[in-house]
Amino acid sequence: MESRNYILSSLSAEEEALIRPHLERVPLPHRMTFFHPDEAIGHVWFLESGCASLINVVADGRAVEVATIGNEGMVGAAVLLESDSVPLQCDMQIPGEGWRIATGPFKAAVRENDTLRNRLLRFTQAYFSQTAQTVACNTFHTIEERCARWLLMTRDRSGDSFPLTHEYLAIMLGVRRAGVTVVVNAFERAGFIQSNRGGMTILNPAGLEVVACDCYGTIRNEFDRLAPTDRRR
Numbered sequence: 001m002e003s004r005n006y007i008l009s010s011l012s013a014e015e016e017a018l019i020r021p022h023l024e025r026v027p028l029p030h031r032m033t034f035f036h037p038d039e040a041i042g043h044v045w046f047l048e049s050g051c052a053s054l055i056n057v058v059a060d061g062r063a064v065e066v067a068t069i070g071n072e073g074m075v076g077a078a079v080l081l082e083s084d085s086v087p088l089q090c091d092m093q094i095p096g097e098g099w100r101i102a103t104g105p106f107k108a109a110v111r112e113n114d115t116l117r118n119r120l121l122r123f124t125q126a127y128f129s130q131t132a133q134t135v136a137c138n139t140f141h142t143i144e145e146r147c148a149r150w151l152l153m154t155r156d157r158s159g160d161s162f163p164l165t166h167e168y169l170a171i172m173l174g175v176r177r178a179g180v181t182v183v184v185n186a187f188e189r190a191g192f193i194q195s196n197r198g199g200m201t202i203l204n205p206a207g208l209e210v211v212a213c214d215c216y217g218t219i220r221n222e223f224d225r226l227a228p229t230d231r232r233r
Helices: 013-022 103-112 114-140 143-158 166-173 177-189 205-211 215-226
Strands: 024-028 033-035 043-047 051-057 063-069 089-094 096-102 161-163 193-196 199-202
Touching (some): 013 096, 013 114, 063 114, 063 143, 089 143, 103 114, 114 143, 143 166, 143 199, 143 215, 166 177, 177 193
Antiparallel strands (some): 024 096, 033 089, 043 096, 051 089, 193 199
């Protein structure tokens, strides 16, 4: 199957026959919500472009991103683990497009084919590792390090240019907007990025990697180990 989603593009003919008849191509606009906390998950999505955010919303309404998902994987991994919901929210942070499949046919396919299930489980393990690493990053590292890591991870999934406001970046990092503005301005002066109203362009990813904490490399290496993709294509 020709797809820009790495999981779908890696399917064997047997695996594709189980999945393809149930896939529906869908647009994924900015801030589209895939599911709310504790809400039944009705579909699994395979992103081809753009980037999704898994968000933890606490009781007082504050929110912080705990993982991102792009064309390396899928949204709705809980369904693979026989769970109908999670106490988290998932939104589309960078608009794109992709495919979706209802949870019923998805569960039937992974129960029928061990290779498909194992492929998806390896992505899910890398996804959980990313979540754990992000929690540590949000706890121990500076805004500058976290912001550089976030921009690099988004670039890996969406390319050098993507829509982004300081306000939304602050929500993703769980910090005040004023703090994000200071960091973004510093990155611009250093020539790492170019920021304009509602958008961001990465000019010097190598410079951002110097600033970013080790979490960026740790997360990337774990995905390359468990769910390898040719990121240099």
